[in-house]
Amino acid sequence: ERYYSVRMRAARNGTYEGDGKHISGGELLSTYNNIKQAVNALLDKALTHSRGNPDFMQIQFEAITEPIECIPPLTIKTHEVESADRGKELSQELLAKAGIQRKVIEKAYRYLEKYSNMRGAMLVDIHSGERVDDRGSKGVRVSRMDWLNDNFEKWAAHYGLPNHSRMKEALILASKVSAYPATVAELCWSDDPEYITGYVASKEMGYQRINKLKEYGDEQGCRIFFVDASREWDRYLYYLEKQPVFIHW
Numbered sequence: 001e002r003y004y005s006v007r008m009r010a011a012r013n014g015t016y017e018g019d020g021k022h023i024s025g026g027e028l029l030s031t032y033n034n035i036k037q038a039v040n041a042l043l044d045k046a047l048t049h050s051r052g053n054p055d056f057m058q059i060q061f062e063a064i065t066e067p068i069e070c071i072p073p074l075t076i077k078t079h080e081v082e083s084a085d086r087g088k089e090l091s092q093e094l095l096a097k098a099g100i101q102r103k104v105i106e107k108a109y110r111y112l113e114k115y116s117n118m119r120g121a122m123l124v125d126i127h128s129g130e131r132v133d134d135r136g137s138k139g140v141r142v143s144r145m146d147w148l149n150d151n152f153e154k155w156a157a158h159y160g161l162p163n164h165s166r167m168k169e170a171l172i173l174a175s176k177v178s179a180y181p182a183t184v185a186e187l188c189w190s191d192d193p194e195y196i197t198g199y200v201a202s203k204e205m206g207y208q209r210i211n212k213l214k215e216y217g218d219e220q221g222c223r224i225f226f227v228d229a230s231r232e233w234d235r236y237l238y239y240l241e242k243q244p245v246f247i248h249w
C-alpha cells in the first residue's frame, strides 16, 4: 500500500522561509484514504498548543516512493524525581552512562542558551562537543515516521501505559533516531510550557523518561542528538530526514 508523508509546522510571525516563534510541528504517515484525517489531526495539534496561537501554518503531503523500514520501539522506563534540578542531574548521569564525556554534556547544555528558539534537533559531536549541523535555529527535523495505531495500542496495553499521543510521538522519533548507529544518545524535553517530562534515549538504554526536566511555564525546549558521524554525515542526514520508518512492536 502506498503511504504519504504528512507534515505540519506552525509559528507566530512565521513565513514560508521559516522565521518567527516556533509553535508546533508534526509528522505522520498516511494512506491516501486517510489523508483528510491526518491533516485534521495535525491541524488540531497546532491550533490547541499551549505555546500560543499560530498565525502561520503549513501542512503538506508527499507520496513516499522509498520502501518503509520497520523498527521496534525502544524499551521504556520512567524515573520520578522531586525537582527539575535533580532531573537535569539524572539526565547527565544517563548521558554519561551512554558514553558521553562530562565536558561534552556540559557544552551541549550551554548551546541551549545560545539557540533558544529551535524547531528541530541540534547535532553535537561526541568527540569535540561542537554542534555539527549547520542548520541554525531550524535544526534538523526528523521526518517520515509513524506507528500504526492498532499496533501502538497493543503495545501500550501490554505495558500498562496510557495512550498518550505526546509520548507516542516522542518514542517514535527516539526509536527511529537511536536505531541508526551514528546516534550515541538523545536528550529531549518539550518546549510546551505545560509539559515538563523529558527523556534520555539510546539504543542500549532505551527510552528513559524523567518526569521533571524543567519548571512549568518554561518555554525552552531541548532536542540534542549526540553523534559520532564524521564518516557518513550525508547518509545520516538522509536517514533522519528522508528514510521512511514505521515503528512496529
Ligand code: PML
Binding pocket: 166, 167, 170, 188, 189, 190, 191, 192, 195, 197, 198, 199, 209
Ligand atoms: C515533545 O513535546 O515534543 C517532547 C515530549 C518528550 C517527552 C514525552 C513523554 O515521554 O512523556
